């Protein structure tokens with residue numbers, strides 16, 4: 161990471177906090193509007209830094225039908241104001257998730273969004289079927305990962321393919337279903353409509369942008385996968401622009417804003433752009449306390465914005 165990323169600030173985030181401003185996303189009440197972003201939270205790594213039950217929501221790493229090893233290394237490159245990753249959705253698979261991470265998170269009392277990954281419609285369907293009767297509070301369907309050779313972003317950048325998949329998953333579960341969208345498209349509104357018309361209860365955006373870094377000594381890409389996904393402060397204005405465009409086009413759909421959030425002020429920008437909630441990603445990789453710090457800063461900022469706070473609390477969109 162470069163020095164442009166906000167440095168970690170020592171803070172006792174374990175200390176209890178009385179949340180004053182909650183939100184509602186697709187009928188689910190969050191105690192504050194801030195969640196962790198998929199792939200940047202791990203209970204073992206983050207649980208020591210803050211009480212996970214105090215987050216608005218914990219969104220897990222993408223879960224696939226069988227264990228995935230992810231891409232070969234190097235899988236991370238620094239970039240100005242952010243990072244590029246090509247982790248490739250490494251995870252131990254849905255059965256392990258159901259036996260281990262989910263019960264641990266639910267036992268603690270966290271509100272859990274399970275991020276669903278797949279290489280094919282069958283993969284997504286298999287994971288969704290297994291999660292349908294689980295304790296997960298919400299599902300987030302990742303149709304926007306740029307780091308897998310098939311599935312992922314290839315599904316979320318074509319309206320017909322997306323519509324077919326979401327329509328199929330909709331029939332399999334009553335759980336609130338969030339569809340996570342890619343910024344690697346020219347017309348986000350068409351994609352958003354396809355997801356909503358097929359049965360999405362909410363949208364989350366943005367996932368990472370396709371990018372790369374080159375090692376000038378070898379003249380070759382730094383990452384073994386060559387390209388990866390860009391995230392961090394550099395993508396903030398892009399995420400805001402995408403959220404704003406979707407909100408203008410679809411006034412009623414709950415939106416979770418993601419991209420470049422590392423402070424309460426930036427989270428607030430997303431709420432003004434039309435988001436009902438936000439998720440904090442790359443910032444947590446340099447400062448594990450970032451999601452909780454952002455939540456507390458936002459709680460303070462909402463004190464002087466009663467109209468916005470009231471809309472959030474009622475799950476209203478603008």
Ligand SMILES: Cc1cc2nc3c(=O)[nH]c(=O)nc-3n(C[C@H](O)[C@H](O)[C@H](O)COP(=O)(O)O)c2cc1C
Pocket residue numbers: 197198199200220221222245247249275302305340366367368390391392393395418419420421439440441442443
């Ligand atoms: C290391 C890493 C792993 C990620 N893994 C996932 C994932 O498994 N599923 C997913 O939907 N998004 C994944 N993302 C994307 C983030 O959830 C988020 O959408 C993106 O990084 C933009 O937010 P940020 O700028 O706050 O990081 C990952 C991001 C990073 C940096």
